[in-house]
Amino acid sequence: PPALDPVALRADFPILSEQVNGHRLVYLDSGATSQKPQQVLDAERHFLIHANSAVHRGAHTLAAEATDLFEDARATVAGFVGAEPEQLVWTSGATMGLNLVAYAIGNATIGRGAPASTPLALKPGDEIVTTAIEHHANLIPWQELAARTGAVLRHIPAHDDGTLDMDAAAQLITPRTRIVAFTHVSNVLGIVNPVAELVALAQQVGALTVLDACQSAPHLPLDLPALGVDLAVFSGHKMLGPYGVGGLYGRAEVLDALPPFLTGGSMITTVTLDHAEYLPAPQKFEAGTQPVGPAIGLAAATRYIDAVGRDAIHAHERALAERLGDALREIDGIRLLGDAPDAERVGLWSFDVAGVHAHDAGQFLDARGIAVRVGHHCAAPLHQRFGVTASVRASAALYNTMDDIDALVAAVAEIRPYFGADA
Numbered sequence: 001p002p003a004l005d006p007v008a009l010r011a012d013f014p015i016l017s018e019q020v021n022g023h024r025l026v027y028l029d030s031g032a033t034s035q036k037p038q039q040v041l042d043a044e045r046h047f048l049i050h051a052n053s054a055v056h057r058g059a060h061t062l063a064a065e066a067t068d069l070f071e072d073a074r075a076t077v078a079g080f081v082g083a084e085p086e087q088l089v090w091t092s093g094a095t096m097g098l099n100l101v102a103y104a105i106g107n108a109t110i111g112r113g114a115p116a117s118t119p120l121a122l123k124p125g126d127e128i129v130t131t132a133i134e135h136h137a138n139l140i141p142w143q144e145l146a147a148r149t150g151a152v153l154r155h156i157p158a159h160d161d162g163t164l165d166m167d168a169a170a171q172l173i174t175p176r177t178r179i180v181a182f183t184h185v186s187n188v189l190g191i192v193n194p195v196a197e198l199v200a201l202a203q204q205v206g207a208l209t210v211l212d213a214c215q216s217a218p219h220l221p222l223d224l225p226a227l228g229v230d231l232a233v234f235s236g237h238k239m240l241g242p243y244g245v246g247g248l249y250g251r252a253e254v255l256d257a258l259p260p261f262l263t264g265g266s267m268i269t270t271v272t273l274d275h276a277e278y279l280p281a282p283q284k285f286e287a288g289t290q291p292v293g294p295a296i297g298l299a300a301a302t303r304y305i306d307a308v309g310r311d312a313i314h315a316h317e318r319a320l321a322e323r324l325g326d327a328l329r330e331i332d333g334i335r336l337l338g339d340a341p342d343a344e345r346v347g348l349w350s351f352d353v354a355g356v357h358a359h360d361a362g363q364f365l366d367a368r369g370i371a372v373r374v375g376h377h378c379a380a381p382l383h384q385r386f387g388v389t390a391s392v393r394a395s396a397a398l399y400n401t402m403d404d405i406d407a408l409v410a411a412v413a414e415i416r417p418y419f420g421a422d423a
């Protein structure tokens with residue numbers, strides 16, 4: 001792909017010209033939330049100024065315009081992940097998408113909103129398989145579902161280098177497995193997991209696959225139907241889009257079989273005092289007023305990403321990651337988490353600074369205008385696996401430059417001397 005010019009792209013992101021603590025902002029926290037280009041801000045603002053109105057109801061002109069913009073946004077965002085518009089459910093983000101799925105399967109289990117014979121229903125002793133490297137959002141909803149249904153939760157372990165233990169996965173995924181839920185890219189390790197292999201293992205036993213695509217959607221070409229997953233989630237705010245909007249993708253048969261989670265207005269065909277009939281997907285899952293402006297903003301974000309080109313973005317971010325990884329390995333007392341030599345990865349590294357708490361390291365970097373994330377990044381079990389309670393995470397996006405990486409590296413090299421940590 002033609003090389004991406006991050007310096008030119010930065011002009012589209014107003015916040016990147018801010019000064020922080022007297023320094024040029026070096027924003028390396030896009031794994032937590034990305035910055036938003038002017039095109040996204042303009043799309044949402046244009047809607048609010050010129051077409052704001054309730055969608056799918058009302059006979060007036062603005063309502064029709066708003067509905068068209070909202071449904072165009074659905075088609076755009078669905079297309080971004082290779083899907084048809086009916087396969088994309090709006091959510092408030094990945095956390096809601098995963099909870100929607102888990103609670104809906106719980107409803108299927110008690111026979112609510114789906115035929116009691118639905119293959120999605122769980123029974124005691126059925127197994128749900130996740131991995132030991134999940135974000136809490138792809139862990140706790142399954143713990144809750146297991147507790148409510150009597151299902152058993154199992155975890156695919158990770159090797160010391162951060163890659164998943166696929167031999168263990170092959171042992172753990174058995175005819176008892178009903179759900180296999182895993183992340184495409186770890187938000188702590190930055191490693192791209194072998195989706196096709198996990199899907200193949202799940203399909204052999206007829207288990208449902210649920211993909212957390214939060215950390216891949218902004219960075220990699222993503223064709224969810226081609227990956228073969230049954231369901232997948234992503235968050236708008238991590239992919240140059242607004243807060244409060246995200247997507248749940250589902251294969252048509254799966255969305256048909258899945259009962260609703262939230263119920264109420266806009267998701268029904270008929271209602272009596274005692275009973276309701278539901279619209280087909282995606283409306284079945286979209287009770288209540290939807291985040292129309294944010295959805296339109298997210299569509300603008302996916303157009304922006306596609307205009308830059310996802311292959312170019314991936315190549316650029318991989319080059320940033322390589323430079324950062326190579327430099328950090330040379331600094332005394334820095335340990336990279338998930339340093340698998342041949343792993344496919346995005347532009348994200350987490351690391352431990354020997355003898356310095358991650359929060360102190362984060363403050364040291366912040367004083368130099370460098371924004372990173374510190375803590376367990378909502379993946380406490382992963383940190384336990386690697387023998388630390390917290391880490392420093394630097395995560396890049398298409399607007400980061402080699403200068404950003406070099407600024408981080410120079411500052412990281414000063415951390416341990418500054419705090420007097422022994423070499």
Ligand code: PMP
Nearest residue numbers: 093094095135137187212214235
């Ligand atoms: N999964 C992963 C891998 C994530 O990185 C995040 C956000 N840190 C989430 C899920 C949750 O996303 P949100 O907070 O936008 O719902």
